[in-house]
Amino acid sequence: MDKPLHIALLGAGTVGSAVAEILLNQADTLTRKAGVPLRLKMVAVRDMAKPRPFLAGHPVRLTDRPQEALEDPDIDIVVELMGGYQPAFDIIRGALEQGKSVVTANKEVLAKEGFALRQLAASRGLDLFYEASAGGGIPIIRPLRECLVGNRIDQVMGIINGTTNYMLTRMSQHGEEYEKALADAQEKGYAEADPTSDVEGHDAAYKLAILASLAFEAPVPVDAIYREGITKVTADDIRYGRELGYTLKLLAIAKNVNGEIEARVHPTFIPHRHPLASVSDAFNAIFIHGEPVGELMFYGRGAGGGPTASAVIADLVAVARRRITGSAGEPPVPSEFPVIKEMGKTVSRFYVSLKVIDRPGVLAAIADCFGKQNVSIESMIQKGREQDPVDLVFVTHEVVEANMQAALEAIRQLNVVHEIANVIRVEGDA
Amino acid sequence: MDKPLHIALLGAGTVGSAVAEILLNQADTLTRKAGVPLRLKMVAVRDMAKPRPFLAGHPVRLTDRPQEALEDPDIDIVVELMGGYQPAFDIIRGALEQGKSVVTANKEVLAKEGFALRQLAASRGLDLFYEASAGGGIPIIRPLRECLVGNRIDQVMGIINGTTNYMLTRMSQHGEEYEKALADAQEKGYAEADPTSDVEGHDAAYKLAILASLAFEAPVPVDAIYREGITKVTADDIRYGRELGYTLKLLAIAKNVNGEIEARVHPTFIPHRHPLASVSDAFNAIFIHGEPVGELMFYGRGAGGGPTASAVIADLVAVARRRITGSAGEPPVPSEFPVIKEMGKTVSRFYVSLKVIDRPGVLAAIADCFGKQNVSIESMIQKGREQDPVDLVFVTHEVVEANMQAALEAIRQLNVVHEIANVIRVEGDA
Numbered sequence: 001m002d003k004p005l006h007i008a009l010l011g012a013g014t015v016g017s018a019v020a021e022i023l024l025n026q027a028d029t030l031t032r033k034a035g036v037p038l039r040l041k042m043v044a045v046r047d048m049a050k051p052r053p054f055l056a057g058h059p060v061r062l063t064d065r066p067q068e069a070l071e072d073p074d075i076d077i078v079v080e081l082m083g084g085y086q087p088a089f090d091i092i093r094g095a096l097e098q099g100k101s102v103v104t105a106n107k108e109v110l111a112k113e114g115f116a117l118r119q120l121a122a123s124r125g126l127d128l129f130y131e132a133s134a135g136g137g138i139p140i141i142r143p144l145r146e147c148l149v150g151n152r153i154d155q156v157m158g159i160i161n162g163t164t165n166y167m168l169t170r171m172s173q174h175g176e177e178y179e180k181a182l183a184d185a186q187e188k189g190y191a192e193a194d195p196t197s198d199v200e201g202h203d204a205a206y207k208l209a210i211l212a213s214l215a216f217e218a219p220v221p222v223d224a225i226y227r228e229g230i231t232k233v234t235a236d237d238i239r240y241g242r243e244l245g246y247t248l249k250l251l252a253i254a255k256n257v258n259g260e261i262e263a264r265v266h267p268t269f270i271p272h273r274h275p276l277a278s279v280s281d282a283f284n285a286i287f288i289h290g291e292p293v294g295e296l297m298f299y300g301r302g303a304g305g306g307p308t309a310s311a312v313i314a315d316l317v318a319v320a321r322r323r324i325t326g327s328a329g330e331p332p333v334p335s336e337f338p339v340i341k342e343m344g345k346t347v348s349r350f351y352v353s354l355k356v357i358d359r360p361g362v363l364a365a366i367a368d369c370f371g372k373q374n375v376s377i378e379s380m381i382q383k384g385r386e387q388d389p390v391d392l393v394f395v396t397h398e399v400v401e402a403n404m405q406a407a408l409e410a411i412r413q414l415n416v417v418h419e420i421a422n423v424i425r426v427e428g429d430a
Numbered sequence: 431m432d433k434p435l436h437i438a439l440l441g442a443g444t445v446g447s448a449v450a451e452i453l454l455n456q457a458d459t460l461t462r463k464a465g466v467p468l469r470l471k472m473v474a475v476r477d478m479a480k481p482r483p484f485l486a487g488h489p490v491r492l493t494d495r496p497q498e499a500l501e502d503p504d505i506d507i508v509v510e511l512m513g514g515y516q517p518a519f520d521i522i523r524g525a526l527e528q529g530k531s532v533v534t535a536n537k538e539v540l541a542k543e544g545f546a547l548r549q550l551a552a553s554r555g556l557d558l559f560y561e562a563s564a565g566g567g568i569p570i571i572r573p574l575r576e577c578l579v580g581n582r583i584d585q586v587m588g589i590i591n592g593t594t595n596y597m598l599t600r601m602s603q604h605g606e607e608y609e610k611a612l613a614d615a616q617e618k619g620y621a622e623a624d625p626t627s628d629v630e631g632h633d634a635a636y637k638l639a640i641l642a643s644l645a646f647e648a649p650v651p652v653d654a655i656y657r658e659g660i661t662k663v664t665a666d667d668i669r670y671g672r673e674l675g676y677t678l679k680l681l682a683i684a685k686n687v688n689g690e691i692e693a694r695v696h697p698t699f700i701p702h703r704h705p706l707a708s709v710s711d712a713f714n715a716i717f718i719h720g721e722p723v724g725e726l727m728f729y730g731r732g733a734g735g736g737p738t739a740s741a742v743i744a745d746l747v748a749v750a751r752r753r754i755t756g757s758a759g760e761p762p763v764p765s766e767f768p769v770i771k772e773m774g775k776t777v778s779r780f781y782v783s784l785k786v787i788d789r790p791g792v793l794a795a796i797a798d799c800f801g802k803q804n805v806s807i808e809s810m811i812q813k814g815r816e817q818d819p820v821d822l823v824f825v826t827h828e829v830v831e832a833n834m835q836a837a838l839e840a841i842r843q844l845n846v847v848h849e850i851a852n853v854i855r856v857e858g859d860a
Contacts, residue, residue: 018722022580022722026580029579029580030579030580032761032762033579033761034761035761131577137722137723137724137726138726139569139573139577139578139726142572142573142576142577143569143572143573143577146572146744146747146748147561147569147572147573147741147744148569148740148744149459149460149463149743149744149747150452150456150459150460150739150740150743150744150747151740273708273710275708275709275729277708278703278705278707278708279705280703283725285727290740291736292448292452292567292735292736292737292739292740293567293730293731293736293737293740293741294567294730294731294734294736294737295713295729295730295731296567296568296569296728296729296730297715297727297728297729297730298726298727298728298729299705299725299726299727299728299729300723300724300725300726300727301723301724301725304724305722306721306722306723306724307722307723307724309580309722310578310580310581310720310722310723311577311723313579313580314576314577314578314579314580317576317579317580318576321757322757325755325756325757326755326756326757327751327752327755327756327757331462331463331464331465332462
């Protein structure tokens with residue numbers, strides 16, 4: 001048996017302490033799987049005073065200086081679970097520069113610096129594994145890296161933010177409005193006091209940058225991702241959509257259309273029968289289409305200590321095994337930035353909800369605005385007859401985004417239209 | 431760049447020819463991923479006379495003697511796609527004995543000889559990869575082997591036979607009876623002229639043996655798997671089940687209950703909201719529960735040339751990369767046979783459909799038979815009032831299989847019971 005590999009664990013929150021517990025309590029299994037003992041040598045924490053019962057009786061050094069992991073030449077593998085951009089990025093880069101392998105769950109660093117870090121790791125024959133950075137416990141990064149070579153992947157669509165999926169499920173199943181669903185999610189611990197990162201789609205955009213970069217083998221910058229949150233979604237939208245055959249999800253979508261990449265995060269209606277439509281509560285799922293594999297979906301818990309620790313431990317064992325067999329390092333990482341399609345040139349179907357005066361000729365005026373921009377209507381329903389205004393809801397066929405925006409601008413000018421209540425994209429085969 | 435690895439492809443049917451095409455047409459990509467050129471040196475076919483247009487212009491030796499792969503010392507990797515038990519088993523074993531790595535899609539050989547072959551491969555530091563043997567294009571074998579270490583998996587439930595899932599979807603959505611659904615499946619090319627292997631659950635049992643052995647890290651013999659096909663399922667059963675909140679699927683189920691393994695393939699009702707319930711048509715999906723990862727599901731196409739070739743190519747690239755980096759071979763394979771729970775001791779819920787005389791006292795007599803065996807009833811519906819006989823449908827709470835069988839035997843003796851029309855197990859949280 002080889003001499004043990006020494007591990008530094010940076011961060012001991014929910015995930016970090018779950019990782020430490022598995023490392024310490026399932027040492028035999030992990031040793032057998034890795035082919036070498038994995039010794040947890042140090043744990044970096046923010047608060048040295050806080051009790052860490054899971055470390056009791058184990059010879060593990062506790063520190064509040066994560067940099068110690070870089071200074072200690074014994075450390076073979078750095079497990080970075082601190083989160084946030086800095087100092088995590090400097091520490092990951094520093095670890096690789098010192099010949100250490102890295103396992104991380106850091107979506108922000110991977111989304112912003114993933115390609116540079118992967119190139120650094122590849123150039124030094126080191127591993128940088130990050131299964132937990134997107135999809136939590138769901139094996140998706142490694143399947144994308146290893147199990148789909150020989151495929152041309154043209155689509156990734158994911159429910160990759162559990163908080164918003166929980167909220168949309170509440171709104172859908174209980175008819176709750178946004179504010180109530182948010183309060184529920186906060187009460188359950190799914191949403192933070194400041195929910196911006198989740199509800200505005202930042203979290204999903206980071207994860208999409210990671211997934212799209214792997215799927216298309218090209219660095220998709222997080223800044224290039226169009227992003228729209230769920231704050232304007234109403235219970236009415238969800239109800240009207242359902243009548244028309246659609247379920248509302250916050251989707252992270254990336255497509256490779258003839259070599260041009262589009263990447264966007266926004267509320268999306270998908271047909272009830274689409275595999276993503278039945279993914280409810282805080283679950284995540286990533287749907288992939290490639291040739292020749294066809295459709296794939298990976299489903300599971302996208303957050304939480306246990307599921308995330310599961311992904312971190314698997315990475316750690318793989319990295320350890322590759323380190324001792326001398327097979328670390330991935331093939332050269334493509335670095336050419338892809339052509340990103342402008343949002344105005346993307347093609348979608350649309351759900352459009354208008355508040356209009358209920359009077360003859362109104363539909364004709366609206367239809368004229370759509371028609372002039374080549375927007376063709378797939379279905380229409382009117383709600384609240386005898387009220388003023390009434391809701392008029394359209395679902396369009398596929399149309400270029402810029403044309404749709406022009407049609408909406410014209411509709412907004414009509415006297416008979418009180419308000420464009422909502423515009424939501426529609427994906428998936430009808 | 432290392433010198434090329436030489437590959438022998440045994441079998442050139444739908445899958446084999448798709449694999450050959452990818453190997454020959456995407457050589458550059460595969461070389462970059464594998465870190466070494468992959469050269470297709472020989473293809474073994476059954477019919478030498480049949481044209482193989484995908485080989486035109488490539489210096490590939492065609493033979494009808496798969497043994498040539500073993501005789502040729504240049505061959506590094508054998509890709510076995512012949513199917514069936516023999517000669518495939520001898521060839522896979524022979525290849526490993528000669529130091530060649532093996533990629534196979536052979537469910538029968540893996541189900542029957544998987545552990546012996548894995549031990550042989552491990553003892554020689556060679557790779558035996560078989561992603562395509564279960565779940566077709568779905569990455570499931572490698573996630574089980576590599577991405578879930580550190581988990582204790584206690585449940586695997588899969589829709590792993592596309593033919594029967596297509597048939598049950600037809601029966602469910604169109605109210606078709608079994609014979610009509612079978613004819614449909616045969617017409618579409620999903621079912622063979624002799625459908626026994628699919629409809630009687632043999633195919634699913636092979637795949638379950640493979641998945642359960644990996645999930646529980648113990649050789650689960652295919653003979654130990656309880657097996658019941660879908661031939662007795664009626665459109666009425668599906669309709670009654672739906673009213674009670676359940677969808678019917680042919681499930682392959684393996685559980686680890688306190689160290690005792692149970693493994694069974696049978697028609698199963700699952701709640702409509704279970705992730706497996708919305709897997710329709712010829713799609714496959716494998717649902718897994720483990721600690722700490724929680725619930726996972728992997729969904730995709732379980733058969734067909736393209737999806738299966740996707741899995742074979744990914745295995746081939748991985749095996750090639752491991753071969754040139756000297757990291758081939760898995761950790762020692764556990765060989766201790768697990769304790770298999772007798773079917774009579776397993777616990778399930780049950781759907782029971784009876785044809786009875788519509789007369790006061792009948793329900794009491796039946797309830798008495800159930801009660802004497804500790805079978806408690808969750809719900810009951812009566813169908814076809816004013817007819818004779820009427821359908822009486824029960825769903826039970828959890829009960830030990832042997833008690834259920836005893837209760838059914840007693841019910842069968844009742845004069846008022848014409849027939850026990852069907853008994854179908856129920857899984858998943860209510």
